[in-house]
Amino acid sequence: MNKLSVLPAGVSASAFAKAIEEFSEVLGREHVIVEPERLAPYRKVYIAVAEDAVAPSAALMASSVEEIQKILAVCNRHKVPVWTISTGRNIGMGSAAPATRGQVILDLKRMNRIIEVDAELGSALIEPGVTYLDLKDYIDEHKLPFWVDAPSPGPIVSPIGNTLERGHGYTINQDHMFSFSGMEVVLANGEVIRTGFGPLPNCKSWQAFRAGYGPYIDGMFTQSNFGIVTKMGIWLTPVQEGAKSFVVYYNRREDLAPAIDTFRKLRLAGTISVSGSVLSGLTLLGFGLPKSSFYSGRGAIPREEVDALLKQRGLPQWRVGGVVYGDDEETTIKLKKIRRAFEATNPAQILIEDSSGVVPSWGEGDLASATGQLSLDAFRILNFVGGGGVMWHMPVSAMKGRYVEQLCTMSEEILRRFGFDYLAMNWCSDRDMHQTTGIFFDRTDPAQMRAAHDCYDALMQETSRAGFGNYRCSIHYMDKAAELFGPELRSFLRSIKRAVDPAGILAPGKSGIHI
Amino acid sequence: MSVRRRSFLQGSLSASVLLLAAPADLLMGRADAAGLPVRSTASGTRRILLLRSAGDDAFALPALEIALRNGYSPVESLVLSERLVGSPGAFTKVLSEYRGARLIGVMDDRTHTLLEETLRDLGGSVLCRGHHRGLLHEAAASRHAFMTTGATRGIGSALARALTAQSAEFLVQEHSLFDDGVEARDALSLPAAPWAQVLGTSYALMAVGLWTAGPVRAEQRRGTAAEPPRSQAVVSLVAEV
Numbered sequence: 012m013n014k015l016s017v018l019p020a021g022v023s024a025s026a027f028a029k030a031i032e033e034f035s036e037v038l039g040r041e042h043v044i045v046e047p048e049r050l051a052p053y054r055k056v057y058i059a060v061a062e063d064a065v066a067p068s069a070a071l072m073a074s075s076v077e078e079i080q081k082i083l084a085v086c087n088r089h090k091v092p093v094w095t096i097s098t099g100r101n102i103g104m105g106s107a108a109p110a111t112r113g114q115v116i117l118d119l120k121r122m123n124r125i126i127e128v129d130a131e132l133g134s135a136l137i138e139p140g141v142t143y144l145d146l147k148d149y150i151d152e153h154k155l156p157f158w159v160d161a162p163s164p165g166p167i168v169s170p171i172g173n174t175l176e177r178g179h180g181y182t183i184n185q186d187h188m189f190s191f192s193g194m195e196v197v198l199a200n201g202e203v204i205r206t207g208f209g210p211l212p213n214c215k216s217w218q219a220f221r222a223g224y225g226p227y228i229d230g231m232f233t234q235s236n237f238g239i240v241t242k243m244g245i246w247l248t249p250v251q252e253g254a255k256s257f258v259v260y261y262n263r264r265e266d267l268a269p270a271i272d273t274f275r276k277l278r279l280a281g282t283i284s285v286s287g288s289v290l291s292g293l294t295l296l297g298f299g300l301p302k303s304s305f306y307s308g309r310g311a312i313p314r315e316e317v318d319a320l321l322k323q324r325g326l327p328q329w330r331v332g333g334v335v336y337g338d339d340e341e342t343t344i345k346l347k348k349i350r351r352a353f354e355a356t357n358p359a360q361i362l363i364e365d366s367s368g369v370v371p372s373w374g375e376g377d378l379a380s381a382t383g384q385l386s387l388d389a390f391r392i393l394n395f396v397g398g399g400g401v402m403w404h405m406p407v408s409a410m411k412g413r414y415v416e417q418l419c420t421m422s423e424e425i426l427r428r429f430g431f432d433y434l435a436m437n438w439c440s441d442r443d444m445h446q447t448t449g450i451f452f453d454r455t456d457p458a459q460m461r462a463a464h465d466c467y468d469a470l471m472q473e474t475s476r477a478g479f480g481n482y483r484c485s486i487h488y489m490d491k492a493a494e495l496f497g498p499e500l501r502s503f504l505r506s507i508k509r510a511v512d513p514a515g516i517l518a519p520g521k522s523g524i525h526i
Numbered sequence: 527m528s529v530r531r532r533s534f535l536q537g538s539l540s541a542s543v544l545l546l547a548a549p550a551d552l553l554m555g556r557a558d559a560a561g562l563p564v565r566s567t568a569s570g571t572r573r574i575l576l577l578r579s580a581g582d583d584a585f586a587l588p589a590l591e592i593a594l595r596n597g598y599s600p601v602e603s604l605v606l607s608e609r610l611v612g613s614p615g616a617f618t619k620v621l622s623e624y625r626g627a628r629l630i631g632v633m634d635d636r637t638h639t640l641l642e643e644t645l646r647d648l649g650g651s652v653l654c655r656g657h658h659r660g661l662l663h664e665a666a667a668s669r670h671a672f673m674t675t676g677a678t679r680g681i682g683s684a685l686a687r688a689l690t691a692q693s694a695e696f697l698v699q700e701h702s703l704f705d706d707g708v709e710a711r712d713a714l715s716l717p718a719a720p721w722a723q724v725l726g727t728s729y730a731l732m733a734v735g736l737w738t739a740g741p742v743r744a745e746q747r748r749g750t751a752a753e754p755p756r757s758q759a760v761v762s763l764v765a766e767v
Contacts, residue, residue: 047675047704055655167614167643301759309752387614387640390636399635456659456669
């Protein structure tokens with residue numbers, strides 16, 4: 012190691028060198044990364060903090076539960092903190108980097124077995140290194156009648172990682188937090204537990220019945236640092252008889268609230284089959300073109316210029332999109348109801364399609380993603396500003412028009428205050444709406460770095476104060492985000508942490524949880 | 527698949543043939559006319575892959591020149607086409623064929639993100655990464671933020687020195703992950719040219735192993751380096767698969 016290698020907090024250079032030696036004995040030297048060049052892809056972040064602030068000290072690539080147990084024994088012995096990633100695609104919220112500098116990354120990409128797929132129930136018991144693309148390839152290869160339910164950056168993402176971060180997709184299993192059954196978890200002391208009915212010998216329903224017996228503890232291992240999830244039963248979506256999509260365009264900003272209320276009613280009634288997306292006009296533009304190609308000013312594009320740009324390019328202020336499943340007869344009836352309901356909300360246009368491609372795809376909540384297809388289109392948005400900076404703000408609103416409008420207006424106002432454009436991607440469910448708002452900034456400009464950092468803080472604080480909680484956040488903000496939910500909950504989580512990980516080796520700072 | 531291994535002389539980049547004045551002289555192990563080092567052996571020992579993007583000639587042509595001067599003929603290139611970048615799994619398949627190769631190129635942010643994620647999956651290394659804002663083909667104001675390692679440190683100083691010889695404003699930042707305590711020599715003197723050309727030359731020298739590590743300065747600037755109208759954002763990379 013060169014003399015300026017990053018060290019874990021409170022660990023001496025000699026103790027860390029000893030730990031590295033012991034990790035190498037467990038994994039083999041080639042699976043222990045300490046070289047700066049090889050660590051560089053692990054420390055690459057897009058958030059508005061210096062990479063040094065969240066730099067890992069090493070990366071370990073385990074291939075089995077047994078190796079993880081041995082690694083944790085070394086970590087406990089030398090008090091080395093370990094930050095686990097499945098594939099590390101937390102892009103825009105910290106990527107693979109840890110919440111605090113110096114943690115060793117435990118990269119589980121080598122644990123990439125699809126252990127069992129139940130072709131009757133539609134479940135897959137998998138390891139963390141499996142990606143949605145791996146799973147889809149398996150399904151296609153075995154000609155199974157299922158779709159994967161992937162988030163926007165789908166193909167390269169781990170289903171387990173995304174589920175643990177409470178991500179969402181676009182089919183009937185879209186709320187990933189509630190679309191799995193059974194976990195295997197390695198605890199900080201090396202013990203291995205299985206949740207649900209997993210501990211039962213010859214269990215016939217580990218991947219079928221989620222609740223198990225006694226306290227439901229699976230949730231404790233999501234967005235937390237209480238254990239390392241090494242297996243999970245992911246639910247697959249049965250291929251539907253048919254699928255059709257619709258989009259509704261609105262040319263006035265004030266049409267958002269009635270559109271949201273209409274969507275909610277149709278979704279609650281089951282007319283709209285799955286959650287949909289509500290995208291702002293500038294988002295539609297941003298998916299296709301870099302900002303510099305249509306705007307040469309600095310800072311946020313003034314609202315009147317946004318309006319003019321959208322008008323000039325035939326784009327709406329809002330695009331509401333959704334999908335219906337069923338056979339031809341069923342989808343025709345549903346789409347008639349949907350058209351009738353949205354016609355009462357003063358839309359500029361309603362487009363209804365089958366799979367012919369009439370409705371333009373934006374990589375978000377469209378027919379392709381609702382039918383299990385995988386795409387990398389979502390990454391196009393990274394070219395909107397360029398410069399390597401993006402941070403996602405993810406507040407949640409109840410699915411009520413007036414609340415959603417309030418949140419969108421507030422988010423836009425805060426972004427503009429700091430000189431950033433408002434690109435909204437709203438994932439609309441039956442009762443809640445997840446807003447994904449990007450702060451796109453240029454990391455070559457120190458002033459933009461500072462502004463993006465301050466803007467994120469303002470978004471988190473102000474939307475929370477207004478009652479819109481943030482369900483997920485950037486690694487650099489986890490302590491502050493936890494504070495927003497008050498001291499009692501944080502104290503309770505700390506008590507659990509102290510009980511299950513007394514040395515505090517597992518991902519200190521994850522979701523603001525420390526010993 | 528969008529892999530093209532093509533001869534420099536047969537490719538669409540034939541304009542850079544003009545840079546090859548006297549190939550025999552270029553392989554004699556001495557500094558060339560521009561004062562840049564050349565390898566003393568007739569062929570490169572490490573496989574090099576030039577990543578090509580639309581409109582990247584300002585970077586790619588000087589990089590090709592350096593590679594050719596150092597015995598890489600033909601120079602292998604990989605076109606970062608939409609089909610490659612946008613197809614799930616395609617990057618992994620293609621880059622797996624280039625294990626051990628050193629990659630250089632400039633690209634947009636989306637491509638860079640997917641490429642570097644793939645590199646991490648494959649256990650690859652990033653020796654130098656730069657984020658740039660400016661006009662690739664003109665000596666206008668520009669900003670640059672580099673992450674460098676032992677083999678590539680000093681690029682910031684070298685670029686700043688080259689840009690100082692021009693009139694445009696600039697901001698160059700460099701953060702190096704590596705300091706072995708050895709005193710670095712002065713920044714390599716590179717011919718004054720638009721920044722993308724300087725990068726092309728420098729990255730090719732890094733790829734062939736002829737880069738001289740220079741002093742690392744956190745920030746160097748002239749003027750405000752405010753972005754000019756229509757400026758582009760690109761990411762540059764020196765990496766190993």
